[in-house]
Amino acid sequence: MPTPRHILISLIALSSLFGCKKEESKPLPKDQLTVEYSIDRDVLQVGDPVELNVTVYYPENGVLQLPPIGRGKEIVQLKRDSSVASREDGLKQSTTQYRITSFRLGDFPVSTNSITCAVGEQMLTTSFPEAVLHVKSALTADASDKLEDIKAVRKLPDVIPRWVWIVLGAALVAFLAGLITSRLWKNRKQRTPEPPPLPPHVIALNALQALWDKGLLEKDECNLFYTELSMILRIYLDGRFQLNAPDQTTEEIVWEMSRSVELNQAQQDILQEFMKQADRVKFAKDHPDRQTMENAFNTTKQFITETKVENEPESKIENRKSEIGNS
Template sequence: MLLDSSMIKEIKYILLLLLIGNIGFSQNSISVTAQQDTILIGDHLIIDVVLRTDNVNDLVSIDFTGWRDLINLAYPEDTINLEKNTTAVIIGNNEWGISDQYFSTPVEVMEGWFKNGNTITKQIKISIYDYGIWVLPSPKITNKSGKRYPELEPARIWVLPANMGMAQDSIKLMPIKDIIAEGESWEDYKIWFYLLGFALLAPLLIKLFWKRKKDEEITVEKEIIIPAHKKALTALQSLKSEELWQSGNIKKYQSELTAIVRRYLGDRFDVNALEMTTDEISRALRNKDFDTKHSATLQRILTIADLVKFAKATPPLEINAEFMDEAVAFVESTKKEDVEDLKTDMN
């Protein structure tokens, strides 16, 4: 197919536009180049930063913020030992005026840089303290017109551990060395020291354990049981000292006296005398070791007390003293002899 003259002109025009656009595009760029592609961790590395622009007055600032968060290309291969990101540490002063605190170069810093053309090259010294393959991106250009600057290929920097050998601009795998036998130390025998110490301390620990256990045992105090007759005699003596009937409190006197006798019967003969009538008490005592020769005295004390309690009779005054004596005699006569009382009688 032959091309006519009009088609040839159109093709030339398109090619010319593409050429002009490419020239304009190439005149606005910023790139970074590392003077070494491989360093040891913590070593200093010089970075050449090349800026090309066709309009110096359009520039506002150069942003190096991307250097705060470098990407480790080796991280996916070892996510345990490698860091995913790191920061390029700025070493000393530099013409770009950036530091670990300020990662942006204002246009004022670049004043006078482009007197001899539209391309300048300035250096920055950095260091990286994490090993891996780090991507150092080109800075971002901020301008007034919003013109887009191309993103050129970033620099790739291999950072090796400090104990690895390294050839210039390349990685060299060192030969595998034989395992060096470690000399003996006290660490090899510490288990025996522990066992010896435990053997020496074991008797002491056992002794302390049993002593502490013995000290912590709760001592159960033997309950002191006061005999029924002693409680009753003490209560009768206390009632007598109150002199209730002498002061006219006959009903209270008789009520407390019979209550003492009833409690004594409950403790001594195991009957619920406080809740029983006089007749019920008499019947209950028939099944106990109660000597019937004391029945008349008990019946008299309880019956007179019942009459006084319910205001059916007012006994002579002298009978109050007699009842006290009869109650004491009744308790003494019916008490249960204990071992101490028997010893006392024998002496």
């Protein structure tokens, strides 16, 4: 007689035998579309992502077309990945993974369009999965819909205290005031105006005296004597008659002075004779005696004295000479 233990073992064996038997899958039709889908959640808050997987089985020689599911702010497609694989039963399997969300409150179907598949001249059609998103507000039920007032701008503390800027500004003003006062104090007295330049004849007569004091006549240095004497006369002509005499030839000076109405014929002859005599000494190596050199000196001095401008008394000229000497 079988014991209870034997009966229990037999039941377990029978249960294992029938329980491990694999359930055969139902064959899919080949003349129509089969759609399966899964969604990780259908209740969400605004902006939360939702994963939607859509699998379509269709004929091997068919061309599958899935509709777009983006629709304004109600349904926003964030990402879409697709893959296609062939099956042993002669069908193709298309798997599409959507990541979607919504920025509107309410209930919104993911898509109301159809899935189509062209098989030759035949068009197979089926509806998109009836997935609906239920978008809820993140606010609590007792939350107020009134906007809060904007808070006042909060001023950040100054990096440098205000009193430091005040002290620096006062110091700058004091420095500028002291600088201006110092310069005004230094320039409180007007500078004495410089005396006007000496007349050309005074400059020439002073130069003649300096030449005479060199003693070139006693040293018999006639070339140097005539060179300096002719330069004194040329500078005088430049200042007195506005000639460029230091850079002109003797012929140019004589020709221009011959047209001057301020010289009489005797003065023109004196000028011409001296200039030619000086050229003979400087360029032709002429060597006049001491008496001739003294005559040339006196003639030049006479020419300057006779042709000077008589527009200032000698006393004023002497005063100006002393002022220039003191300065």
